[in-house]
Amino acid sequence: MKIGVVTFPGSNSDVDSINALTVAGVEPVTLWHESPELGGVSAVILPGGFAYGDYIRAGVIARFSPVMGSVKDFAASGGYVLGICNGFQVLAESGLVPGALLRNRSLRFAGHLVNIKPERLDSPFTRAATGEPLRVPVAHGEGCYYADDATLDELERAGQVLFRYVHDDGTPAIDPDDKANPNGSLRAIAGVCNAAGNVAGLMPHPERMSEEVLGNGGGMQLIKSLVESAAEWEKAGRPAPQLRIKVEAAR
Amino acid sequence: MGARPIAVLDALRFGDPADPHTRHLVDGIVRGVGGYGNCVGVPTVGGELVFDPSYQGNPLVNVMAIGLLEERMLILAEAPGPGNYVVLFGSTTGRDGIGGASVLASATFQDQDPSKRPAVQVGDPFAEKLLIEASLELIDRRLVEGIQDLGAGGISCATSESADKAGTGILLDLDAIPRREPGMAPWEVMISESQERMLATCRPENFEAVREVCVRWGIPIALVGLVTTDGDIAIVEGGIGPDGGPNPGATEIARIPAAALTSDAIVHYRLATPPTRHRQAPAPGIPLTAHDGLPERGMDPAAVLAALLGSPNLSSRRWVYEQYDSSVQSNTVEWPGHGAAVLRVKGTKKALVATTDGNQSVSAIDPHLGAQLSVAEATRNVSITGARPLGITNCLNYGNPERPEAFWQLQEAVRGMAEACRALSVPVTGGNVSLYNEYPGGAIAPTPEIGVVGLLDDIATLVRPPFTTEGDAVLLIGKSTPGMAGSAYAALAGISAEDSPPGIELDREAALQSFIREAIGRGLVASAQDVSGGGLAVALGECCIWSGLGAKLRLGILGSPAIELFGESPSRLVLSCRPRHAPAIELLARQFGLDSNVLGSVGGDRLSIELTGMGATGAAEERGSRIADALDVSIADLRHTWDHGLARALGVEQGPVHDAEAAGTAASGKGN
Numbered sequence: 001m002k003i004g005v006v007t008f009p010g011s012n013s014d015v016d017s018i019n020a021l022t023v024a025g026v027e028p029v030t031l032w033h034e035s036p037e038l039g040g041v042s043a044v045i046l047p048g049g050f051a052y053g054d055y056i057r058a059g060v061i062a063r064f065s066p067v068m069g070s071v072k073d074f075a076a077s078g079g080y081v082l083g084i085c086n087g088f089q090v091l092a093e094s095g096l097v098p099g100a101l102l103r104n105r106s107l108r109f110a111g112h113l114v115n116i117k118p119e120r121l122d123s124p125f126t127r128a129a130t131g132e133p134l135r136v137p138v139a140h141g142e143g144c145y146y147a148d149d150a151t152l153d154e155l156e157r158a159g160q161v162l163f164r165y166v167h168d169d170g171t172p173a174i175d176p177d178d179k180a181n182p183n184g185s186l187r188a189i190a191g192v193c194n195a196a197g198n199v200a201g202l203m204p205h206p207e208r209m210s211e212e213v214l215g216n217g218g219g220m221q222l223i224k225s226l227v228e229s230a231a232e233w234e235k236a237g238r239p240a241p242q243l244r245i246k247v248e249a250a251r
Numbered sequence: 252m253g254a255r256p257i258a259v260l261d262a263l264r265f266g267d268p269a270d271p272h273t274r275h276l277v278d279g280i281v282r283g284v285g286g287y288g289n290c291v292g293v294p295t296v297g298g299e300l301v302f303d304p305s306y307q308g309n310p311l312v313n314v315m316a317i318g319l320l321e322e323r324m325l326i327l328a329e330a331p332g333p334g335n336y337v338v339l340f341g342s343t344t345g346r347d348g349i350g351g352a353s354v355l356a357s358a359t360f361q362d363q364d365p366s367k368r369p370a371v372q373v374g375d376p377f378a379e380k381l382l383i384e385a386s387l388e389l390i391d392r393r394l395v396e397g398i399q400d401l402g403a404g405g406i407s408c409a410t411s412e413s414a415d416k417a418g419t420g421i422l423l424d425l426d427a428i429p430r431r432e433p434g435m436a437p438w439e440v441m442i443s444e445s446q447e448r449m450l451a452t453c454r455p456e457n458f459e460a461v462r463e464v465c466v467r468w469g470i471p472i473a474l475v476g477l478v479t480t481d482g483d484i485a486i487v488e489g490g491i492g493p494d495g496g497p498n499p500g501a502t503e504i505a506r507i508p509a510a511a512l513t514s515d516a517i518v519h520y521r522l523a524t525p526p527t528r529h530r531q532a533p534a535p536g537i538p539l540t541a542h543d544g545l546p547e548r549g550m551d552p553a554a555v556l557a558a559l560l561g562s563p564n565l566s567s568r569r570w571v572y573e574q575y576d577s578s579v580q581s582n583t584v585e586w587p588g589h590g591a592a593v594l595r596v597k598g599t600k601k602a603l604v605a606t607t608d609g610n611q612s613v614s615a616i617d618p619h620l621g622a623q624l625s626v627a628e629a630t631r632n633v634s635i636t637g638a639r640p641l642g643i644t645n646c647l648n649y650g651n652p653e654r655p656e657a658f659w660q661l662q663e664a665v666r667g668m669a670e671a672c673r674a675l676s677v678p679v680t681g682g683n684v685s686l687y688n689e690y691p692g693g694a695i696a697p698t699p700e701i702g703v704v705g706l707l708d709d710i711a712t713l714v715r716p717p718f719t720t721e722g723d724a725v726l727l728i729g730k731s732t733p734g735m736a737g738s739a740y741a742a743l744a745g746i747s748a749e750d751s752p753p754g755i756e757l758d759r760e761a762a763l764q765s766f767i768r769e770a771i772g773r774g775l776v777a778s779a780q781d782v783s784g785g786g787l788a789v790a791l792g793e794c795c796i797w798s799g800l801g802a803k804l805r806l807g808i809l810g811s812p813a814i815e816l817f818g819e820s821p822s823r824l825v826l827s828c829r830p831r832h833a834p835a836i837e838l839l840a841r842q843f844g845l846d847s848n849v850l851g852s853v854g855g856d857r858l859s860i861e862l863t864g865m866g867a868t869g870a871a872e873e874r875g876s877r878i879a880d881a882l883d884v885s886i887a888d889l890r891h892t893w894d895h896g897l898a899r900a901l902g903v904e905q906g907p908v909h910d911a912e913a914a915g916t917a918a919s920g921k922g923n
Contacts, residue, residue: 013579016580108574111575208579208581214578
């Protein structure tokens with residue numbers, strides 16, 4: 001099984017996704033932004049970085065790249081797509097996941113460790129997680145998750161909120177000014193998925209915390225989740241999209 | 252050279268942190284370092300931030316980059332093979348960098364003179380990221396014979412340096428150089444320092460492949476010249492023909508031997524005169540009377556410690572480094588904030604340990620000693636992790652070398668650095684200079700910024716500064732020597748005008764570093780921290796703050812309590828170990844000819860240091876009259892002071908310590 005990692009000009013965390021996949025025992029395939037060819041991969045990661053320099057707004061140019069046309073088709077056909085950091089911004093700009101990522105409330109780049117907690121363990125992107133808070137890095141200037149109240153209510157109702165920023169004890173850092181919420185995201189949202197449940201994005205970098213030597217190996221839980229889901233989809237003969245998350249599981 | 256940049260360290264120096272202009276500069280420069288480093292995908296893993304009045308009109312930004320080079324990738328900055336093509340790729344050439352380094356660096360800033368402002372280059376990290384990737388691909392595929400980046404002096408320097416190094420010449424087609432704007436004069440094109448450009452040499456048959464790589468990365472590329480045999484840089488207007496000579500009607504507008512601009516350039520012998528106010532450092536080992544007398548009985552050393560830990564130069568740098576991406580590339584083992592940076596080397600058990608240090612306050616008094624201390628401290632910070640320093644690089648920041656006093660400072664620093672490096676057996680593998688750092692208010696304090704990279708053979712043996720375990724023994728290795736000038740304590744409390752900085756015995760420093768590497772290699776050491784800024788008390792305070800563990804200690808006072816607690820004499824370190832290992836460590840220290848003292852043990856939630864006089868039992872009544880009260884302070888209080896010091900000094904907002912960061916300290920201690 002192969003998992004693709006897209007390289008846009010300006011991607012810089014593609015090496016981290018490639019490293020994490022290699023550690024997980026999966027063959028990473030690099031996908032070039034100008035080529036619509038996905039090379040038969042079973043899942044796609046949109047990595048962190050500054051695609052096309054991000055001079056106008058993070059992710060806004062990347063959505064027009066040839067590879068993103070293929071990624072949209074891939075997602076529509078039921079394939080798994082995970083956007084990390086800049087990848088999340090690209091997914092949001094492309095309309096593949098709901099919401100928008102605004103500048104951090106501090107108006108400064110945030111580069112440090114945070115705690116995030118999976119909201120549910122029955123999603124394709126969290127199935128291998130323990131449910132305990134994960135301690136992973138953030139490194140972004142535009143990570144403040146925003147959507148209007150009606151959308152946020154709907155996301156919570158439908159179980160599309162996958163990760164929240166939490167304190168050590170696991171309680172969410174709902175107050176946008178809480179330091180445990182690194183960018184002031186509404187309702188402490190760190191990651192969401194689409195309604196079908198096969199496209200997800202998050203601002204923190206689990207792939208940079210996928211080995212014990214780097215501090216802890218907790219991020220590997222999320223990489224493994226993606227690998228397992230992609231392998232299952234591959235084994236089932238790449239079925240058409242179906243609802244991958246159970247709405248009744250929502251709080 | 253073919254190396255992948257894997258880390259950056261930034262050493263920043265500013266004037267008064269309370270001054271609005273300084274605050275504006277700190278904010279902008281931190282954003283600049285972060286914005287560029289974060290975008291090119293190279294983690295910023297360490298560095299320094301120092302405030303000193305001498306930088307008020309002339310801040311310093313020194314950056315050290317570390318690259319990892321596969322041997323097969325090694326390529327030199329030269330232009331070999333007559334007949335080969337000379338290509339220029341990357342950004343176009345504009346007026347934005349005309350005389351950048353050469354004009355700015357060879358004249359002092361005058362507020363009334365706006366002519367230098369346009370000389371500042373405009374950086375584009377996105378273009379740089381593409382340039383890095385394209386260059387590494389060209390080297391990896393062996394499509395280029397030599398490659399050189401365009402820095403100070405632009406195309407003039409790049410062509411003459413790479414030709415001279417290869418013993419060749421270059422015929423340059425001026426019209427072929429892509430311009431950012433029309434109407435540029437030939438000299439402007441030749442010395443523009445527009446950023447994000449590379450000059451490479453390739454075989455003619457590889458040119459199409461080179462072009463393809465650049466086009467794929469979206470980078471402009473131009474064939475701008477040919478490698479020749481005559482050793483000259485010749486510049487032609489009107490184009491070069493297919494035979495390799497100037498087109499008919501073309502004019503050669505300049506010709507100069509490449510060597511004349513580089514290896515055979517004019518050497519200036521400047522006048523060097525020591526300033527009259529210069530005082531000799533005390534000869535090593537000769538005790539001086541301490542003039543400070545602080546803190547004495549009735550004065551609270553804990554208050555001095557808190558003031559030092561909360562001071563702009565010794566407090567947490569968290570507000571700065573949290574604006575940097577420190578984790579990209581998945582190699583960062585030790586993040587900024589707690590001593591040297593540690594990066595694992597993928598696919599091996601090895602790690603690289605890196606640090607920067609520069610002692611400007613002693614250098615201002617004695618540039619020779621200051622440079623020695625800088626080398627000693629930087630290498631010591633690498634050695635205390637268990638790593639072997641592989642080499643140093645340096646940036647020598649000094650005043651106008653045409654002034655005999657400034658040139659003397661530079662000369663003395665180079666002499667001091669060389670002596671220290673010989674004694675410590677570390678090569679100087681590179682470096683650069685930043686001269687003319689003067690402004691109407693005066694010159695900067697001489698600043699020898701030293702960067703060190705060390706190698707740890709097995710990352711499992713890594714030792715960090717924070718204490719790790721309750722009940723561990725705490726040892727001080729090395730002994731203090733008199734002299735408080737140039738110390739953080741002196742800046743805070745003031746000292747006698749006659750006092751001098753503490754001297755250094757380089758043999759002892761070498762022995763100390765060998766000792767700690769040996770002790771760590773034998774698995775005897777749980778934590779190790781060097782004694783430097785703020786002295787022993789600050790070193791112990793940091794071991795406590797970073798671990799959340801207190802310590803109960805006794806310290807024998809031979810002379811002044813201030814010297815023992817806050818003096819910055821070099822060649823000392825604090826370590827902790829299992830109590831059963833303490834005798835072995837003391838024996839090993841003796842074998843290296845070093846003093847060692849068991850100070851006490853790790854435990855509790857307070858840092859408590861009882862000060863005992865010579866031969867005293869420790870009972871307060873028996874203390875000599877000059878012995879200060881005991882130091883006893885809660886770790887939580889120290890931590891709060893240390894964590895908020897910088898934000899308070901700069902008047903910026905900083906939230907409470909992040910939950911995850913505190914957890915990180917404890918979790919990362921697991922590895923020990």
